[in-house]
Structure formats: structure tokens, C-alpha cells
Amino acid sequence: MTIGRNTCSYFLIILLILLISLSLLISAEIVDYPSSVDFPNSWRNIPSSDLSFPEAAGVRPILVNGMFVCGFSCSFVDDSCLFAVSIFKTSYDDSASFSPQVVWSANRNNPIGLGAILQLTREGRLILQDDNGAVVWSPNTVGKPVSRLNLTAEGNLMLFDKTNNMAWQSFAHPTDSLVLGQRLVTGQKLRASVSTSNSSDGSYALAITDGGFTAYREADPSRIYYYRYLDEEMNTGKLYAEFQSGRFGSFIVSDSANFIQLGSDGHLKAYEWNEWKWVGVDLLDIDRCDYPLSLLELRDTEYIRNQYNRIFSGITSKEDCKQACLKNCSCQAAIFFDQYSSCYLISEVFSFRMTASNFNPPLISTFMKVQNNPIAENSNKNHSLPNLPKRRRKDIVVILGSTLGAIFGVFLICIFLFLRIKKGFKEVEEDYLDYISGMPTRFSYEELKNVTKNFSNKLGEGGFGSVFQGTLPSGSEVAVKHLDGFGPVKKSFIAEVQTIGSIHHFNLVSLVGFCAEKFSRLLVYEYMPNGSLDRWIFNKIPELALGWQIRKKIILDIAKGLAYLHEECNQKIIHLDIKPQNILLDENFNAKVSDFGLSKLIGRDQSQVITTMRGTPGYMAPEWLSSVITEKADVYSFGIVVLEILCGRKNVDGSQQEEDRHLLGVFSRKQEEGQLLDLVDNCSDDMQSNAVEVVEMMKVAAWCLQTEYSRRPSMSTVVKVFEGSVDVAGNLKDNFLNELTPEALRTFASTVSPSTLSGPR
Incomplete structure (x- = not known):
């Protein structure tokens, strides 16, 4: 029965994606974005009402040309936005792709919020201002008043003056990526992001120095972890490398690769579209253990012990704390307390625990020292251990042992859950809730799937689940909260049903009904159109x-x-x-x-x-x-x-x-x-x-x-x-x-x- 339900769910998800894609495709035909605009002009970062797929993917277009879109690219997590050029696999009016990739951004170190404005002024300046009026970014076009903003089919954002001479171009200011036809010139560099969720400048960089590609840690330029001659002939004297079909300098890349990116882990990869996602192939031909150590930030996590092995005084910033751990061979993890500007280094790691921090930024930052590993490795390679020094072989044995132990632990947990399910893992709540007086309407899971049109219109989400909009057969609009999890969720669910199931007041949200069916727990409320305060x-x-x-x-x-x-x-x-x-x-x-x-x-x-x-x-x-x-x-x-x-x-x-x-x-x-x-x-x-x-x-x-x-x-x-x-x-x-x-x-x-x-x- 479980397999059947899962198969059906997967089919419905795929069908839903196809329907959304079709609806976005139809609406995208109505929207006709230009590839070039003249001054004066301005654009405010406010979500529009059109349903084109760039909007659905978090991109608010200003200019579109071929597979490239220039506009406000926003995170779905915290509404922070970049003025950026993004690449979609195909032209937005040909096919809907839900994985836009930013290949250039103006304000990666200073994201903007809703209400920010981009202006092409009468005075000939392009200015990006946040919602408080502060200037976040403006290209250097001193002495060259600009009159036109243009996005080329190659993804180059350009500014032209009144005589149609180029005053500025994004290709001359790369961030972490290169697109087809773009050059990396001596004096330029690719600078990796901090992480996949933080676009700010990270510590890894790639530049052309001494006639070759040099990859190094920006915080420590002498820490070069990769070098390769720019050309195979090694004597052509070139001072640049151009990303062309099948080649980037002396690197051989796939003919179908669309962009090259230096990742936050220090890996240089060429990306191509593979069915539903971007797939990257590593270009640096070095062993994964040759990458430098870095610190992995553990979000919403704290060390379970109250005492730490070593306390560092005189450190006032999180970055200083991280560097102190990186330079200390015995340090395995670091904790920085923002409110005290205190750094704690841990030489033996025992256990961490999850927390739920509502502070932004968090008061406690936890980092664990790891080696940068490729996200995916070529499965047809022979992964036997190379002839490594004894210390490295010992480390690898420890890592493999720990990994196998973890896999075995997960296997035991799976067996336990399987036996529990087979025995009948039904919660008592499914029965006893019927005997509580004054309870609201009890719905079946299938009824709520129909009410919410298969949970298609999400209103929001939080720590225990998501909320969806729905319509009852009577025509009343409702908000359906779908809870995920077991222990804490069960307590929260029962508390909510028992607390407000039988009370009514104009200034309390009414609980219309609930669903407690096997593992499914849902709460049905009256719908509040203006959302949360x-x-x-x-x-x-x-x-x-x-x-x-x-x-x-x-x-x-x-x-x-x-x-x-x-x-x-x-x-x-x-x-x-x-x-x-x-x-x-x-x-x-x-x-x-x-x-x-x-x-x-x-x-x-x-x-x-x-x-x-x-x-x-x-x-x-x-x-x-x-x-x-x-x-x-x-x-x-x-x-x-x-x-x-x-x-x-x-x-x-x-x-x-x-x-x-x-x-x-x-x-x-x-x-x-x-x-x-x-x-x-x-x-x-x-x-x-x-x-x-x-x-x-x-x-x-x-x-x-x-x-x-x-x-x-x-x-x-x-x-x-x-x-x-x-x-x-x-x-x-x-x-x-x-x-x-x-x-x-x-x-x-x-x-x-x-x-x-x-x-x-």
C-alpha cells in the first residue's frame, strides 16, 4: 500500500510540474521583455503579477536576450536580492526551466531587499539603491555619461554613451562564473562565493598568473592548491583564456557546457543542462585530498558540552575565529559567541545538537573543520587508495570506518522503523480525539487533498510543516497546515486541537477542522487574506x-x-x-x-x-x-x-x-x-x-x-x-x-x- 501511494504521489508531482510549466509558458508569451533600454528609466524591486517562469523562479526581469535574463534575482528564504544576470537553459519564451543560475551580479556583498530601485538617470548614471535610499552599487563610468543599457545574446551586460561607444561591460568584471565567449584576462579573477546560500566573496580565487591558471585561497595568496599552464604549447605568450565550445585555455570541456563556475568549495566546474538540473564536471585534475581545509558552518547547531578545550582571547570577529582554527592543527571545530566576541576552539569533537535560533544573524556560530569534497565523482573511476603517505592513509581509514559505521547505524534504524510499521505504527491519537467533546470537523486526508487541489498553493512554511490555501465544498476559503515529523509535532498538534477546538472569539483564528490519519496530521483554519503581521x-x-x-x-x-x-x-x-x-x-x-x-x-x-x-x-x-x-x-x-x-x-x-x-x-x-x-x-x-x-x-x-x-x-x-x-x-x-x-x-x-x-x- 505504501509503495502504491508513493508511486501515485510521484506521478501527481510530475503532472503538477508539467501543468505549472504549461501555464507559465502560456503567460510568458504575453510578456515581452526588451534586450535594450534607453535613459531615463527606473525599475523597482517589487514582485509583479505576471506568471512568467522567471518570476516563478525568483527572477524579476528587466532585460531578456536568448537564454539570459538581467534583473532582480531573489532568494526564497529571506527575500535578499541581487541585481544580476542569470542563465536559463533555453529561451524563457520557448521552455520553462525552474533552475536559473546567476552568472554575474553587481552587489554580491551587499544584497538588497524589496523596494530597492535601479535607475538609469538623465545625468547618465546607472545607480542601484536599496529601499532606504542608500546607493548599493554604481559602475565606474566617470567621463562617459551613459544613455543605454543593453544585454547581449552572450549574457554581457553593457552600457553605451550617446555616441554608441561602450562605456562599461560586465564581462570585464567577472564574479565567480564565465559564460561562452567570455575571457578571463590577466588582472581579473574568479572569486568563489562563501556558500551556495551566501553569494558574498568567499576565500577561493582563480586567476591567470605567470602564464598559467592559478587557484588559491584569497585569505592566504601563497596557499596555491592548483597550477596549470594556460596553453598546452606553453609558449604562446597569451595573457587570457577564452571559454569556447569544448575548450577553456588548456582545459577540455564538454561541447554542451554553458558556463564555468568556481564553487564555494574551491572546485572549478563546467556546467551543462541535464534534463532537470545543472550538472557540473570538475576541471581541476587533482586529488580531492589536495584541496585546502575549510570550515563547514553548522546552522542552528550548538556544541552539547558546556566546557571547551581552549579559549582564545583578543579575537573580535567570527572570521578571526575561523582563521585561528584553520591555522591550529589540533583544532577540529570552532564556536564564536557574537554577544561576547569570544572564540572557542575544540580539539576533540564529541556531539552537537540542533537548536532553533530566531536571531539573524545568530548569536552563536558553529564551524567544523572539513576537507572540501567534490559533490559528485565520476562513478566509473577506480577509487582504490593511491600510494599516499602513512598519515594520510590512516586518516582515510578512519574516515571510511566512521562512514561505514554511520551507514550501519542508519541501516539498523531503518530495520527498526520497518518492524514498527509492519507491527502497526498507528498513534492512539487517531482514535481518542473522537472522544474529546466540542471537537471541530474531522476530515480525511483525501478530502483535504481535494480541498487544497493536491496542496498546490503554498501560503508559507516553518519548522514543523507548510500551510496551503484551499476551498471547502461550501465555498469557504481555508488555510490547511500540513505538519511534518513525529514527537514534537504530535504534541503541538494535540495541544492546538485541544486548546482552540472548542473556543470561539473574534480575535482568535478559528479552527475549522483537523485530520489525524496514520502519519498525516493536518489542521484546517479560517483563511486570513492579509497574512501575518x-x-x-x-x-x-x-x-x-x-x-x-x-x-x-x-x-x-x-x-x-x-x-x-x-x-x-x-x-x-x-x-x-x-x-x-x-x-x-x-x-x-x-x-x-x-x-x-x-x-x-x-x-x-x-x-x-x-x-x-x-x-x-x-x-x-x-x-x-x-x-x-x-x-x-x-x-x-x-x-x-x-x-x-x-x-x-x-x-x-x-x-x-x-x-x-x-x-x-x-x-x-x-x-x-x-x-x-x-x-x-x-x-x-x-x-x-x-x-x-x-x-x-x-x-x-x-x-x-x-x-x-x-x-x-x-x-x-x-x-x-x-x-x-x-x-x-x-x-x-x-x-x-x-x-x-x-x-x-x-x-x-x-x-x-x-x-x-x-x-x-
């Missing part, structure tokens, strides 16, 4: 900024929803994960509290509860350190959200300078200086014109943020404040803001281990 308060696009009256109503709506949970239900419900991502907005911007996966129910006669730490760092109250929690933990989180709404920025913002990284620290400082008006969101003219009233609202947030939870108001009192029947004055400790020092914030943030991830968004 964070989309509206953290973007810096003036056209999307919310006005003061809407923000004030949203704050009141959140307060009413929490007051209902705390005081009007049969059992007191503590949400424990209040943050903008869990506040949803309907078509009229009515706010509703959502996601009760971490909530806690306590009896009316209980004043507090002891529970394991849960929630999202940055929104968690200080009393979490004692694990004794009351509903006032939600009040504290509410205070953080109120400040974020009023200030239009995140509580912890890694893009800010150190002294401004924590919003509460800035709030404390501005209050002491009498400059709270500086914190009012400057992206909205309406907020600025009501700044005095906004600052008064900040007093409510401050009342909710007092360190002593007993001094915080109840949410019903907060509602009365908004209705004018209770005054904030006199309820605040005179020195409450002094407790919110940056040092205290950093100490708490470092103590809290973000080991519990809230549910999917």
Missing part, C-alpha cells in the same frame, strides 16, 4: 506601511484575544508564543491570534505553572529562567510586539550596529534622553503625524515589559487602558527601564537555549 510592519516599503489607526486597532485586537484566553475560558490558556508571525490579519485588517501549538492550559485555581522552556527567543519573559510561568509571560511578549508595531523594526535586529541591535536597549536609552519620538516608525507619514499619541502607546508597552511579572497588568486591564477607563501613570516603577539594559538583554539571550521551535507559519 510581520509582513506589514517589518517591510520598509512606504506604499505598504500601515497607518496609525490600523496599527492601534491591531494592538487592541491582540489584547482582546489574549484577555479572552486568560480570563474568559473554562481553563486559563497561556499562549506562550506571541509574536508578529502568529498574528494573522483578515481582509479588513482585523487581527487574530493564531498558532496554539506551544500553549499551556492551567486550572482556574492555579496561579502559576512549572513547565519546560518553550517559545521564541526575543519574545520570552525573564521568568522563563525559573520555569515558573503565569499568564504574565504572554503580557511580556505582547509588550514586545506592541513596540515592534510602533517602531516598525524587529526586537532583535542583526543588521543594526551593536548598540542598536536590541530594541529594548534602544528604548531604554531613548527614554533616558527624552527622545522616544525618534523610535516612531519613519516609514509611515501617518505614524509620524501621530507621533505624540504613538509615544503614549509606548507607555502601555513599557508597563507590560516590567521585569517583575507581578507588576505587569492583566490583558483585561490593558483593554481597559485602550478604552480609557484605566490610566497607565502610577503603575510603572520609576526605574523599570533601567532594568532593560543591553547587558541584561544579552545575558538573558545567551542563557536561553532556543531548543523548542514553535509551529509552522
